[in-house]
Amino acid sequence: xxxxxxxxxxxxxxxxxxxxxxxxxxxxxxxxxxxxxxxxxxxxxxxxxxxxxxxxxxxxxxxxxxxxxxxxxxxxxxxxxxxxxxxxxxxxxxxxxxxxxxxxxxxxxxxxxxxxxxxxxxxxxxxxxxxxxxxxxxxxxxxxxxxxxxxxxxxxxxxxxxxxxxxxxxxxxxxxxxx
Amino acid sequence: xxxxxxxxxxxxxxxxxxxxxxxxxxxxxxxxxxxxxxxxxxxxxxxxxxxxxxxxxxxxxxxxxxxxxxxxxxxxxxxxxxxxxxxxxxxxxxxxxxxxxxxxxxxxxxxxxxxxxxxxxxxxxxxxxxxxxxxxxxxxxxxxxxxxxxxxxxxxxxxxxxxxxxxxxxxxxxxxxxxxxxxxxxxxxxxxxxxxxxxxxxxxxxxxxxxxxxxxxxxxxxxxxxxxxxxxxxxxxxxxxxxxxxxxxxxxxxxxxxxxxxxxxxxxxxxxxxxxxxxxxxxxxxxxxxxxxxxxxxxxxxxxxxxxxxxxxxxxxxxxxxxxxxxxxxxxxxxxxxxxxxxxxxxxxxxxxxxxxxxxxxxxxxxxxxxxxxxxxxxxxxxxxxxxxxxxxxxxxxxxxxxxxxxxxxxxxxxxxxxxxxxxxxxxxxxxxxxxxxxxxxxxxxxxxxxxxxxxxxxxxxxxxxxxxxxxxxxxxxxxxxxxxxxxxxxxxxxxxxxxxxxxxxxxxxxxxxxxxxxxxxxxxxxxxxxxxxxxxxxxxxxxxxxxxxxxxxxxxxxxxxxxxxxxxxxxxxxxxxxxxxxxxxxxxxxxxxxxxxxxxxxxxxxxxxxxxxxxxxxxxxxxxxxxxxxxxxxxxx
Numbered sequence: 001x002x003x004x005x006x007x008x009x010x011x012x013x014x015x016x017x018x019x020x021x022x023x024x025x026x027x028x029x030x031x032x033x034x035x036x037x038x039x040x041x042x043x044x045x046x047x048x049x050x051x052x053x054x055x056x057x058x059x060x061x062x063x064x065x066x067x068x069x070x071x072x073x074x075x076x077x078x079x080x081x082x083x084x085x086x087x088x089x090x091x092x093x094x095x096x097x098x099x100x101x102x103x104x105x106x107x108x109x110x111x112x113x114x115x116x117x118x119x120x121x122x123x124x125x126x127x128x129x130x131x132x133x134x135x136x137x138x139x140x141x142x143x144x145x146x147x148x149x150x151x152x153x154x155x156x157x158x159x160x161x162x163x164x165x166x167x168x169x170x171x172x173x174x175x176x177x178x179x
Numbered sequence: 180x181x182x183x184x185x186x187x188x189x190x191x192x193x194x195x196x197x198x199x200x201x202x203x204x205x206x207x208x209x210x211x212x213x214x215x216x217x218x219x220x221x222x223x224x225x226x227x228x229x230x231x232x233x234x235x236x237x238x239x240x241x242x243x244x245x246x247x248x249x250x251x252x253x254x255x256x257x258x259x260x261x262x263x264x265x266x267x268x269x270x271x272x273x274x275x276x277x278x279x280x281x282x283x284x285x286x287x288x289x290x291x292x293x294x295x296x297x298x299x300x301x302x303x304x305x306x307x308x309x310x311x312x313x314x315x316x317x318x319x320x321x322x323x324x325x326x327x328x329x330x331x332x333x334x335x336x337x338x339x340x341x342x343x344x345x346x347x348x349x350x351x352x353x354x355x356x357x358x359x360x361x362x363x364x365x366x367x368x369x370x371x372x373x374x375x376x377x378x379x380x381x382x383x384x385x386x387x388x389x390x391x392x393x394x395x396x397x398x399x400x401x402x403x404x405x406x407x408x409x410x411x412x413x414x415x416x417x418x419x420x421x422x423x424x425x426x427x428x429x430x431x432x433x434x435x436x437x438x439x440x441x442x443x444x445x446x447x448x449x450x451x452x453x454x455x456x457x458x459x460x461x462x463x464x465x466x467x468x469x470x471x472x473x474x475x476x477x478x479x480x481x482x483x484x485x486x487x488x489x490x491x492x493x494x495x496x497x498x499x500x501x502x503x504x505x506x507x508x509x510x511x512x513x514x515x516x517x518x519x520x521x522x523x524x525x526x527x528x529x530x531x532x533x534x535x536x537x538x539x540x541x542x543x544x545x546x547x548x549x550x551x552x553x554x555x556x557x558x559x560x561x562x563x564x565x566x567x568x569x570x571x572x573x574x575x576x577x578x579x580x581x582x583x584x585x586x587x588x589x590x591x592x593x594x595x596x597x598x599x600x601x602x603x604x605x606x607x608x609x610x611x612x613x614x615x616x617x618x619x620x621x622x623x624x625x626x627x628x629x630x631x632x633x634x635x636x637x638x639x640x641x642x643x644x645x646x647x648x649x650x651x652x653x654x655x656x657x658x659x660x661x662x663x664x665x666x667x668x669x670x671x672x673x674x675x676x677x678x679x680x681x682x683x684x685x686x687x688x689x690x691x692x693x694x695x696x697x698x699x700x701x702x703x704x705x706x707x708x709x710x711x712x713x714x715x716x717x718x719x720x721x722x723x724x725x726x727x728x729x730x731x732x733x734x735x736x737x738x739x740x741x742x743x744x745x746x747x748x749x750x751x752x753x754x755x756x757x758x759x760x761x762x763x764x765x766x767x768x769x770x771x772x773x774x775x776x777x778x779x780x781x782x783x784x785x786x787x788x789x790x791x792x793x794x795x796x797x798x799x800x801x802x803x804x805x806x807x808x809x810x811x812x813x814x815x816x817x
Contacts, residue, residue: 056200059311070211088460092468132240134233139240140435151224151240157432166211172435175240 069121069164076122076161077169083113084158117161125160127153127171136160136167141174150178183346183558184307184318185550187354188296188334190250191376191403193217194544195303196551197311198558203358203551205544208306214543215306219298220245221286230302242270244285248377251400252281252292253337254330293333297340304341318343319554321546324350324382324396346557352382353391354549355515359537361386367510368394370499372528372536374491375516377403381495383502383509394502397494402487404445404518410483411441411475415456419471425462427471433461448477449520481523488527495531512536517543568593571687574651574659577614577623579604580708586651589619589691593657598650600666606642610635613649613663615676619694621705627690634663634672642719707756714751714763718744721770728777736773743769 090110093103125136132139132151140157148154153173160171185203187194192214196205208215210232220234221227221244229237238245251265257275266273274289276282282289300318308315322334331348338345352371361369366387373380380398384391415437416427427433440456447454458471499506512528514536519525528536540548569592575585578601586597603611612633618626637645646666653659662673694701721740725732732740743766750758 052200055312059199073211085457085459092460132237134229134237138236139238141431142240157435170236177240 070166072120073163073168076117076120076163079117080159080161080169083117086110086113087159121164122168123162125162125167125171127156127160127173129153132173132175134170136162136170137173137175138170139175140172142177143174144177148176150176152176181314181316182311183551183554184304184315184343185354185547185552185554186300186303186318186320187351187544187546187550188250188300188320188322188337189214189217189375189546190248190378191217192543193299193303194547195307196544196547197307198551198555199311201555203548203555205541205547206307206310208303209309215299215303216247217250217296217299218245218247219249219285219295223286226286228298230298243272246271246283246285246295249283249292249295252283253296254292254327254333255281257281291333291336293337294340296334296337300337300341300343304343316342316344317346317554319347319349319550319557320345321349321351321354321550323380324352324393325380325398347553349550349553350382350391350393351380351515351546352384352393352396352513354546354553355513356384356386356391356549357552358540358545358549359511359513361511362389368502368504368508369511369513370495370509370532371513371515372491372495372519373398373515374518374524375403376405376518377401379403379491379494381491381498383498383504385502394504395498397498397501399490399494402490403516406487407445407484407518407521408438408441410487411445411480412437414475414479414483415441415471415473418473419461423469425464425469427462430462433458436461444475445480445521448475448480449522452477477522484521484523488523491524492527492531506532509534513545514538515542515545568655568657570595570653570657572617572690573619574629574653575616575626576601576649577616580712581623582705582708583616583618583621583623583626586649587653591653593653594655596650596652598648601647601649603637603640603642603645603647607639608642608645609637609639611637611647611663613661613672615659615661615674618690620697621701622708625697625701629659630661630674630676632661632663632672632674634665634670636668636670637665638667707754710756710759710763711751711754714747714759717763717766717770718747718751721766724770724773731777731781732773736776739769740766740773 087110090106093106095103127137130153132153137153137160143154145154152175153171154176155174156171157174158172161168182197185196193216194205194214196203198204205213207213208231212232215231216235218231218234218238220229220237220241222229222237222241223244234245235247238247248265248269252262252273255262256279257273258279259281262273262281272284274282274284276289276291280291282291283295284290285295300320304315304318318338320334320338322331326334334348335345351373352369355371355373356369361367367385369384369386371380371382371384373382378398378400379402380396382396383394385394386392412428412434420426427437436458440458444454444456453474453476456471456473456475460468461471462469496506499509509532512532512534514525514528519528519536519538519542525536525538569590570587571589573583573585573589574587575583578584584599586599587595601611610633612631614623614628615630616623616626617629620626634647637647648664648666650662650664651659652662659676660673661676662671664671721744725737725740743762746762747759747766750762
């Protein structure tokens with residue numbers, strides 16, 4: 001897909017220079033008019049700068065707030081990956097296969113991880129059986145199942161979580177199709 | 180004047196940025212992402228529309244009405260050979276629209292590609308407005324350098340439909356060059372190597388007299404990071420098949436995990452020499468759960484994708500020859516796109532162009548940043564007056580002990596003004612000298628004197644009482660106005676110093692360098708001076724304590740204090756910091772003890788109705804030893 005650059009129209013030969021500067025037109029009335037024009041320009045600049053500063057302050061505050069709420073996101077997402085594996089391990093242990101004390105201990109470890117994440121603002125997305133909602137769920141499989149309404153979450157392949165109200169990781173789900 | 184949005188409308192992902200206080204800033208979308216997937220979908224039953232991440236998430240349930248990579252169809256005719264393959268590859272319906280143009284069918288309705296791109300633009304516009312709290316009506320949008328008129332107009336239309344006045348359509352490689360600071364002052368030939376998620380583009384740009392010309396473009400419309408990921412996935416699956424006899428590619432869920440791990444491994448191997456891919460419980464068979472644990476080294480990865488990297492070299496060589504130049508004629512190389520983070524890619528680029536590629540700007544965002552910078556120029560924000568200067572060297576005055584007290588630190592943006600209150604160092608001092616200094620050294624004699632004046636007529640008072648406000652006012656031209664005002668009498672004296680930036684670059688550098696070299700010894704000197712000042716002040720307060728309260732302090736206490744004061748003054752005289760410290764600490768504790776004893780005896784006599792006014796003053800004495808920053812022959816800082 002090569003195109004000869006000669007065929008490009010004006011849009012592509014970009015003049016990067018500032019197009020905003022004004023040239024005083026010939027027949028400008030007086031120095032005073034020019035000066036007043038300059039005054040207006042500077043006034044405008046001053047106002048704009050001041051306003052920009054105010055806005056920057058507001059945005060900085062907002063950003064600080066967001067960092068406080070979501071700054072840990074990347075770390076938490078990585079931890080969730082490990083938590084997923086841990087849950088997989090826990091789910092697969094048959095109750096009678098392991099000495100009960102040991103499994104109880106692991107349950108407690110899981111609980112303390114869950115509590116820790118909860119205090120950091122993490123909450124699990126409740127997806128099972130709910131209507132499929134792309135804002136919170138990611139469909140990985142679309143299956144027709146007898147007797148099921150379509151568009152419902154059939155199973156949760158990987159749990160989803162919100163951090164301080166914002167979706168951190170969508171739940172990976174299988175969704176029912178009309179059979 | 181509202182902000183202009185700079186938009187990189189990509190095939191797979193889009194990105195947006197604005198200029199804020201002269202700097203480009205990438206804006207996050209409503210989900211907190213710095214890029215937005217260029218995906219749009221409509222639920223045929225509910226009619227609900229999804230844009231971006233949500234559209235991607237429901238793709239599996241709605242493949243025929245989920246439109247991605249619509250950029251491939253912008254401005255194209257339905258019968259164009261170039262898109263024949265693309266039409267076959269996508270799960271959504273592509274058909275002939277009005278005038279033989281391409282149309283995409285979503286939920287039974289035919290849409291022109293610009294209408295679909297407009298949905299992505301609209302989301303970005305709304306999210307940007309929410310982020311910056313103001314309306315956005317104008318944008319600068321980027322397109323590939325090889326886009327023809329029809330494709331450019333289609334992009335402009337997309338903007339218009341989204342409610343944006345598209346001020347300019349700019350070439351993506353040009354935007355990238357702008358992001359790296361290539362402007363009208365720099366001439367030269369630039370190669371822009373853009374390896375993104377799904378496409379590869381190489382462009383040779385010529386910059387001269389402020390005009391950018393595209394000399395040649397080439398690339399591969401179906402080569403990108405996704406292909407690299409696929410290689411890793413295949414390799415992992417093959418290894419697992421060898422070791423455990425199970426083909427993970429048949430397992431949808433396992434494949435999903437594989438995909439994520441592969442991408443993560445790829446990223447990690449940009450900095451590490453090897454990484455472990457660890458997937459517990461990846462699958463199961465009759466014998467129980469199966470785990471995947473496999474090591475991938477950087478070298479192995481480079482082997483796996485070597486041919487893909489090579490695939491980018493031929494288009495580069497073709498572009499160079501089409502531009503009518505040699506690889507050595509290229510002055511600068513710029514990298515764009517996430518995949519360029521891979522060392523193997525960077526090495527290949529270096530080997531071909533024999534130039535270190537520019538990398539500082541986030542390669543996923545560099546095009547949007549460039550678009551925003553262009554928007555800023557169009558608005559006059561970047562070129563106009565508001566390019567501010569900074570003061571290159573610290574400005575201050577000399578205070579007690581020959582120390583420099585700084586008022587305006589170096590690299591402060593000007594114009595600026597700073598005031599501080601100072602006071603006298605000696606009892607009955609009726610004038611102060613304002614000795615204005617420029618430089619980075621803590622000790623006054625090492626800095627440059629740029630001005631000096633006296634303020635007199637200060638009322639005779641104990642040291643530390645008068646309040647002299649010293650103001651430094653540095654205007655945009657670097658002219659410094661220094662004033663000193665006695666707040667008590669209202670008397671004021673001022674001078675104007677024009678030579679405050681009389682030094683040239685090399686002199687400034689020299690001064691900064693010297694300051695750094697002497698930093699340690701200067702710091703020690705300064706500490707010594709401060710200690711001396713503190714000792715002197717404490718001695719003074721101790722004497723004051725005795726002097727003010729002859730009836731309350733016992734003779735024995737008086738002697739102890741006088742001895743302590745003498746010890747301190749001797750140490751000061753000898754300029755022995757160690758001794759000053761010791762004697763000072765002792766004097767301080769003596770003062771405290773005496774003070775305590777005095778209060779104790781007062782409390783005992785209290786029942787006799789002693790007037791509270793007779794109590795010796797304590798905490799409001801600015802000279803007491805806990806104040807560190809008291810200074811100077813003429814001046815003390817309050």
